[in-house]
Amino acid sequence: MIRMLLRVLGDEYARAMRRTVILMTITAVVEGLSYALLVPVLRALLGSTPADAVPWLVAFGAAVALYAVLRYISDLSGMRVGTTMLRGMYHRLGEHLARLPLGWYNAGRIGEVSVLAGRGLLQAMGVAAHLLAPFISALITPLTIVAVMTAVNWRMGLAALLAAPVVAAIQAWTARATVAADAERHERDQEASGRVIEFLQAQPVLRTGGRTGERFQLLDDSLLDAQRASRRTVLATLPSAVGLTLTVQAIFTGLLVLGAYLALGGSIGAAEILAILVLAARCADPLLSLSDIGGKLRGARSELARLETVLRTEPLREPHEPIQPAHHGLEFDAVTFRHGEHTVFDEVTLTLPEGQRLAVVGPSGAGKSTLLQLLARFYDVDAGAVRVGGVDVRTISTEELMARIAIVFQDVYLFDGTIEENVRLGRPDAGVAEVRAAATAARLDDVIERLPGGWAAHVGEGGALLSGGERQRVSIARALLKNAPIVLLDEVTSALDPVNEAAVHEGIQRLMAGRTVVMVAHRMRTVRRADRIVFLDGGRIVEEGSHDELLDHGGRYAEIWNISIPGVGGRRSPTPVGSAAGGQHGRVRHRAGCGPLTGGTRARSAGNEPPD
Incomplete structure (x- = not known):
């Protein structure tokens, strides 16, 4: 003893x-x-x-x-x-x-x-x-x-x-x-x-x-x-x-x-x-x-x-000589990751240049949220490498990595304090004007005006005194105040009412402006605006491309799009969903065959966009 x-x-x-x-x-x-x-x-x-x-x-x-x-x-x-x-x-x-x-x-x-x-x-x-x-x-x-x-x-x-x-x-x-x-x-x-x-x-x-x-x-x-x-x-x-x-x-x-x-x-x-x-x-x-x-x-x-x-319990190892990332691009290089006995990713490779937006879609359990967690180094990969700015995240100090990333989760936790204290978690040394500006950009000022006490109003343990949409606005204001060059979004509007969804969506658009963004979303309203979209399933990327390209391919993404937005007049693939041609066209290679997610200006047509 x-x-x-x-x-x-x-x-x-x-x-x-x-x-x-x-x-x-x-x-x-x-x-x-x-x-x-x-x-x-x-x-x-x-x-x-x-x-x-x-x-x-x-x-x-x-x-x-x-x-x-x-x-x-x-x-x-x-x-x-x-x-x-x-x-x-x-x-x-x-x-x-x-x-x-x-x-x-x-x-x-x-x-x-x-x-x-x-x-x-x-x-x-x-x-x-x-x-x-x-x-x-x-x-x-x-x-x-x-x-x-x-x-x-x-x-x-x-x-x-x-x-x-x-x-x-x-x-x-x-x-x-x-x-x-x-x-x-x-x-x-x-x-x-x-x-x-x-x-x-x-x-x-x-x-x-x-x-x-x-x-x-x-x-x-x-x-x-x-x-x-x-x-x-x-x-x-x-x-x-x-x-x-x-x-x-x-x-x-x-x-x-x-x-x-x-x-x-x-x-x-x-x-x-x-x-x-x-x-x-x-x-x-x-x-x-x-x-x-x-x-x-x-x-x-x-x-x-x-x-x-x-x-x-073994903590994450800190590098003895940390390396500073050269830019804000993201890369998965033949990443294999296992959670217990389950293989979540099997040699997945993709690249997102700085300043572009990547949307990640797929069925439940495909590893969408895990992809974000690996980027933020919640876990270390079993094989391959996750890179930020061309540098393996394992060679970047945790403090430096977290300073470059702002994360907005679907489930937001707020500390039992005031709204201002929770927003300031994004950057504690921010001035009053910066905090107010971040709140306005996140449409949080509407909430503050309604609450007795305004900025001094307490949110309760876990934010229990606020609604889900109001907590989400606090989270976005926090991310805006942090002003990180990389933004990770995890289905932030999937459970909100239309009013809160519209407010949160507006705040997200301001948060994403000019930043490298990886978003996990089920709402096509957000997905279609991405520069590139990847469809995860079975631990692999089965489809990759822009919104219009994936609709033309007629694969899994097109199927979900047509189911999600019936009667909009969206363009459907001439190839039947699930056919050999459509499936083969939508699949990409996973080791060295998946090129950078570059891609130019996104083509839009009113016929294949959902109403906002």
Whole structure:
């Protein structure tokens, strides 16, 4: 346990932790040695001259006072080390999380880290402050007392020493027996917490369905599972608690019988017997507390193991000598990327010159959003290279790469602060006039005028006090304020009402002006304005070209266009959709055969554009 704690802490905090452990060990030894003075005290009190006990009583009082001072210093050191470690581990965990690939964060991981950063870290770092001193005392003090007993009478000391391997065996058995139960209880508790949140979030659905009087079966099942897991944990620890109690009582009884036998035989005096029994009784309390302390330490050890797992997660490697991109063009060079066992991209190659717009379309699960994530280096590719400005993103510092990219996601997260604070995240040092200009360009000023408090209006956690379209406008204003030369858009208007869509669309047009843009979209209104369009499917680019070129090809893109915009009079391909000619014409090579996405002025005709 202590080795794992020192390993997780690192050299910076491990040194202070070692000093605290040594101080607590010395304190426990002094406590045990102070009880040794009871032997001469009792011997004098039961002898012919009880006054001889006075010096020993003074020595005993001094020893107890020394122990009290050491205990105060060691406990204070434990509290200081615990609070210092807690603060340090929060910083270390935060810095490590900031360096992990953004793709590492999924819904399950976010919940796990939030629990770990809250209750888990407090429990793990609370070891030094609350558990370490009693644990060391429960181990070292009884051993010191046994050594004193051995010095008084080796037979009694040897008999007391027999308890040590039995107690150690019970503790080891308990640890093995409760590992599976503790892991199951942790898993069930997390599931039950998730179900409680789900039950609260599902209230509108349950009430509109007329099921307000019914119990939520999934929640009931998860709570019952958590109850059963807790019961199994208690049953797993019960034998050890009972066994430890019986062992301690049995050893004490054995010492009593052995002492009576030795006293009757004249091998030891009554004063020594009484002193040894007092010492044995003093051993019992810390030994019996081992069961409770051990359970708490096992819980802290589990949290430490989870913390260590997170800290051992390999972060994105920063280049030793970062390279500055020469321009703002983008390139995929024979990129292969796997997510688990699934191959998302298989040797995909494409190039987007600086200042042009690329639209990415395709069926769900084709990897459209992943393409954007690879450009922003949320993940590193398994083969090939992703380049920005002709430079592999792995050789660009994260700070430099993020400074060149503005990302607008479909799901926007806002911090629980004011609208102005959320917009300023794009560029914290921006002036007031720049912030206002970005808001106007994103059509956010309309929202601000309606809100009580204006710019000082709070948006709530996650932006809960704003609508989806209003949150999206804040996100676009943030991107405009950042003024990055590369813009990545991920289906930003797919779930908006017509009014908000029009406002957001206007803001996006201003955001894209003069920049290198890669957009993932289902709305053809945005896609058709791109300089080039790629159709992803099955981990490959199956079609590539301008809007008009892809309509002429009559492939998958033309099929989606005609389905999305019925009755507009759009130009359809003379070749039937899905025919061999159309499919072959639309497919491009994926290794070296896919040339740059250059392409000149886009031809437009009213017959094949959807109404705005």
